[in-house]
Amino acid sequence: MNKILGHALWAAVAIAAAFFLAGIAINHGEPVNSFWLVLASVCTYLIGFRFYAKFIAAKVMVLNDQRATPAERLRDGLDFEPTNKWIVFGHHFAAIAGPGPLVGPTLAAQFGYLPGALWIVVGCVLGGAVQDFVILFCSMRRDGKSLGQMARQEIGKVGGFTALITVLLIMIVLLAVVALVVVNALKGSPWGTFTIAATMPIALFMGIYLRYLRPGKVLECSILGFVLVIASIFGGQMVADSPTWAPWFTLSATALAVATILYGFLASVLPVWLFLAPRDYLSTFVKLGVVLMLGLGIILVHPTLELPAFTRFTDGNGPIFAGKVFPFCFITIACGAISGFHSLISSGTTPKMIAREWTAWPVGYGAMLLEGFVAIMALIAACSLQPGVYFAVNSPAGVVGSTPTAAVSTISGWGFPVSTAQMDSLAADVGEKNLFYRTGGAPSLALGMAHIFSKTGGGRAILGFWYHFAIMFEALFILTIIAAGTRVGRFMLQDLLGHAIPPLRRTNWMPGVLAASAAIVAAWGYFLYQGVRDPLGGINSLWPLFGIGNQLLAAIALCVATTILIKMHRARYMWITGIPLTWLVVVCFTAGWEKIFSDQPRLGFLADAARLQNALDAGKIAAAQIAQTKGQIFNDRLDAVVCGVFLVLVLLILVDSIRVWLSILSGSKRSKVDEAPFVLSALRPEEL
Amino acid sequence: MKAFFRTILAMVREIADENAYHRYLRHLGRTHSPEEWRKFSDQRFARKYARAKCC
Numbered sequence: 237m238n239k240i241l242g243h244a245l246w247a248a249v250a251i252a253a254a255f256f257l258a259g260i261a262i263n264h265g266e267p268v269n270s271f272w273l274v275l276a277s278v279c280t281y282l283i284g285f286r287f288y289a290k291f292i293a294a295k296v297m298v299l300n301d302q303r304a305t306p307a308e309r310l311r312d313g314l315d316f317e318p319t320n321k322w323i324v325f326g327h328h329f330a331a332i333a334g335p336g337p338l339v340g341p342t343l344a345a346q347f348g349y350l351p352g353a354l355w356i357v358v359g360c361v362l363g364g365a366v367q368d369f370v371i372l373f374c375s376m377r378r379d380g381k382s383l384g385q386m387a388r389q390e391i392g393k394v395g396g397f398t399a400l401i402t403v404l405l406i407m408i409v410l411l412a413v414v415a416l417v418v419v420n421a422l423k424g425s426p427w428g429t430f431t432i433a434a435t436m437p438i439a440l441f442m443g444i445y446l447r448y449l450r451p452g453k454v455l456e457c458s459i460l461g462f463v464l465v466i467a468s469i470f471g472g473q474m475v476a477d478s479p480t481w482a483p484w485f486t487l488s489a490t491a492l493a494v495a496t497i498l499y500g501f502l503a504s505v506l507p508v509w510l511f512l513a514p515r516d517y518l519s520t521f522v523k524l525g526v527v528l529m530l531g532l533g534i535i536l537v538h539p540t541l542e543l544p545a546f547t548r549f550t551d552g553n554g555p556i557f558a559g560k561v562f563p564f565c566f567i568t569i570a571c572g573a574i575s576g577f578h579s580l581i582s583s584g585t586t587p588k589m590i591a592r593e594w595t596a597w598p599v600g601y602g603a604m605l606l607e608g609f610v611a612i613m614a615l616i617a618a619c620s621l622q623p624g625v626y627f628a629v630n631s632p633a634g635v636v637g638s639t640p641t642a643a644v645s646t647i648s649g650w651g652f653p654v655s656t657a658q659m660d661s662l663a664a665d666v667g668e669k670n671l672f673y674r675t676g677g678a679p680s681l682a683l684g685m686a687h688i689f690s691k692t693g694g695g696r697a698i699l700g701f702w703y704h705f706a707i708m709f710e711a712l713f714i715l716t717i718i719a720a721g722t723r724v725g726r727f728m729l730q731d732l733l734g735h736a737i738p739p740l741r742r743t744n745w746m747p748g749v750l751a752a753s754a755a756i757v758a759a760w761g762y763f764l765y766q767g768v769r770d771p772l773g774g775i776n777s778l779w780p781l782f783g784i785g786n787q788l789l790a791a792i793a794l795c796v797a798t799t800i801l802i803k804m805h806r807a808r809y810m811w812i813t814g815i816p817l818t819w820l821v822v823v824c825f826t827a828g829w830e831k832i833f834s835d836q837p838r839l840g841f842l843a844d845a846a847r848l849q850n851a852l853d854a855g856k857i858a859a860a861q862i863a864q865t866k867g868q869i870f871n872d873r874l875d876a877v878v879c880g881v882f883l884v885l886v887l888l889i890l891v892d893s894i895r896v897w898l899s900i901l902s903g904s905k906r907s908k909v910d911e912a913p914f915v916l917s918a919l920r921p922e923e924l
Numbered sequence: 925m926k927a928f929f930r931t932i933l934a935m936v937r938e939i940a941d942e943n944a945y946h947r948y949l950r951h952l953g954r955t956h957s958p959e960e961w962r963k964f965s966d967q968r969f970a971r972k973y974a975r976a977k978c979c
Contacts, residue, residue, distance in 0.1 A: 313951025315971065319938070326935030336979040403976065410979050451961035454940035508969040509962075520939055570979075577978045584975050720977040727974050743974075786979065 246286060253279030257357070260545070261350060268545075270616040271538040273349070277357050277612045281605040284361035289369060289601040296801070296809045297373045299593040304915040306379045307589055316380070318591030318919055321598060328586045329603040330520050332368070332578050333527065335414055335714050336571025336786075337611035342618040342677035342684075343779060344568040345626065346554040349619040350545040351565045353612065359566070359573030360608030363816035367790055368578045369600035370797040370813060375583035376590055377911040383583045383793055387889070389910050390799045391896055395889050399792050402885045403580070404728045406785035408756070409878065410577075411500070411721045412763030413778040414714045419492040419768060420676035420775075421711060426485035427476035427667050427704050429492070432711045433485070434468035435515070436499075442514035454517055461518040465712070469704050476667055489768045496718065497761040503719030504726050504753040512719050519713035526685075526709045530613050533688040539620035547623075548650065555631035556675065557776045558838040563827040566819075567783030572611025574816065576789025578604065591919055617684030618677075624654025625662065625671075629680040632773030633673050640672050667700035675773035678714075682706035725756040766871045769864070772838065777875050780831055784824050784879060788886040791820045795893040802900050803907045810897075821890065828883045832876045841879070845872035941968060 256276035260268055293299045310316040319327075344352040375381055381389070384403070388396025422428045442461045450456060475481045487495070503512055552560035557568065571577070582600060590596055618626065627636075627647045636643040640656045647654050663671045666686065671679065686702035694702075727743060729752045734741030740748040767774025794817035801810050834840030837847040848869045851857050857865050899905035937943045948964045949956060 313947045317947055322931045323935050323938045327938050330939050332978045334979045451958040454942050508973050509965055513969050580976050581978050717977050723973050724976045
């Protein structure tokens with residue numbers, strides 16, 4: 237009886253998923269309530285989790301709770317420790333959730349809500365969650381080895397080295413692009429700048445508190461830090477209202493970029509306990525709290541989606557970034573659908589904490605579904621804005637015109653009416669002077685979130701607080717990623733160069749620390765500066781570059797996963813990782829090719845360089861602009877080279893993987909699985 | 925409900941490294957002291973921040 241009821245319940249969920257998906261897909265022309273999107277995604281995720289992921293777990297990976305995991309076999313009380321599955325789930329989700337699932341869907345909303353929503357739902361179930369789950373499983377069966385180690389072991393030395401270089405390059409572009417998001421959110425905003433500046437001394441205070449005043453009291457310290465950060469939001473309002481203090485914190489994009497670069501350098505060389513660690517605790521808790529609040533807010537307010545299902549910009553002429561819906565929607569939304577960076581987490585701490593193999597199912601697959609849901613919420617927040625407001629905030633001056641009057645005229649001409657009075661009133665409500673040209677996604681997401689939060693109570697009167705709360709939340713954890721990423725990049729560089737200069741391998745050798753930190757900061761700082769100076773807002777070039785890099789990292793992870801499946805004699809199931817891999821290769825190579833070789837200057841790097849070079853040769857550039865134009869030409873060519881390098885590196889791994897697959901499938905090479913040997917688990921339930 | 929909140933608290937403590945610290949003390953048979961926390965956190969942070977953070 238219970239079995240029949242269970243089947244009936246799952247059939248109802250499946251029908252509901254189909255009904256709600258059809259609802260959002262077919263219901264064109266009429267306003268759609270965001271609840272349809274919430275229900276469509278939740279029902280689809282439940283079906284994917286219950287049936288597809290369970291099939292992979294049971295039939296493909298043959299998870300076995302009798303088999304001792306590395307957490308049990310290698311238990312050391314530090315890294316390797318069998319841990320309760322819900323605790324591992326929370327830990328893993330906190331580690332994979334970054335700014336990507338928030339910013340990507342916000343930017344991709346320029347195509348309308350439907351392409352992004354469908355990609356998040358389908359991509360997550362068939363691609364992203366599968367990647368996270370399979371890589372977690374592979375790492376768990378290999379004593380918690382990292383993606384790079386597995387690539388070297390399973391594919392070959394070329395694969396391992398290429399994976400390392402790819403990660404380093406992607407990290408540099410990632411740090412630049414997220415820094416640009418923060419810079420664009422804070423430029424000309426004394427309230428936001430003060431709030432974020434205040435988080436620096438707060439983090440230092442927390443570091444000293446945790447080290448010397450109340451050692452080990454991390455939760456207590458984080459609560460204290462959170463109270464201080466909230467106080468700094470109120471302080472920011474006072475600063476913004478003060479004619480004396482406001483000019484000190486009203487910074488240009490260039491000044492903010494320089495400050496962010498200095499911040500990255502200091503965070504990389506300062507002791508971790510003093511700055512990075514306390515900041516990381518604080519930003520993780522704030523991030524989880526805000527995600528929870530946003531979920532509750534959307535359920536309570538369930539706003540109407542104001543953006544249409546499709547906009548005219550699916551044709552490739554979008555103001556936020558150029559390129560058609562295929563392939564650019566699929567690289568703009570990476571985290572939330574499929575993100576290569578997750579494979580680094582799935583082969584990092586998590587496999588060392590899992591007590592039972594079946595726990596990898598909710599942790600690897602389930603946590604990614606939750607991340608997908610975060611992306612859906614971000615999409616809802618962005619799409620709940622008036623389309624005219626959304627485009628006015630996100631479009632660069634180089635596309636819509638350099639004055640507010642020109643911008644509203646251009647945007648209204650696209651069929652998304654907006655007025656300067658409306659924008660001024662909105663800016664006044666949120667305590668800003670101007671909301672035009674705030675490219676990067678963070679301000680429009682903050683506006684959407686502020687609208688949702690304020691509708692749960694307080695109304696317009698507290699819109700300013702919620703807007704700056706959302707900006708603080710985004711900037712806080714983006715800056716933590718910059719601090720941690722610069723440090724990791726420094727370690728990778730020291731490791732790479734250490735082959736030639738041995739002292740560099742010592743991560744505490746101060747000359748090496750300073751030189752490697754400066755090199756990494758200079759690398760991403762250059763791209764950041766390039767983005768700040770770009771008349772098209774920077775996001776147009778950098779976000780697609782980051783998206784391509786991130787998705788190509790996922791392609792590397794799926795190459796490793798497919799190789800392992802074949803070696804496990806599961807070749808008949810290689811479509812599970814093969815389908816998302818094929819899709820990513822097609823999407824990334826199409827996008828990469830277009831970004832390099834398209835003849836449209838807004839899209840193709842080389843076409844833009846040629847356009848500027850022609851203008852320069854023809855003497856059409858004013859004398860004062862010549863140096864800047866030469867810089868733009870160089871940057872376009874540099875971006876084309878970086879994009880090309882990504883593609884070549886991944887092509888190398890792909891070819892190497894296919895060589896291994898063919899040699900195994902044709903029988904010319906013996907299939908050898910490098911799993912840790914089977915050991916019977918002796919773990920008792922009370923030990924968890 | 926009690927179990928739910930206990931799990932949430934344990935999850936929060938895990939993210940805050942407080943659980944890991946208790947495991948460390950238990951594993952080495954030591955008791956909490958400022959010096960122990962500093963030793964633990966130095967080791968923990970060195971490993972934690974040698975890995976990439978997700979985007």
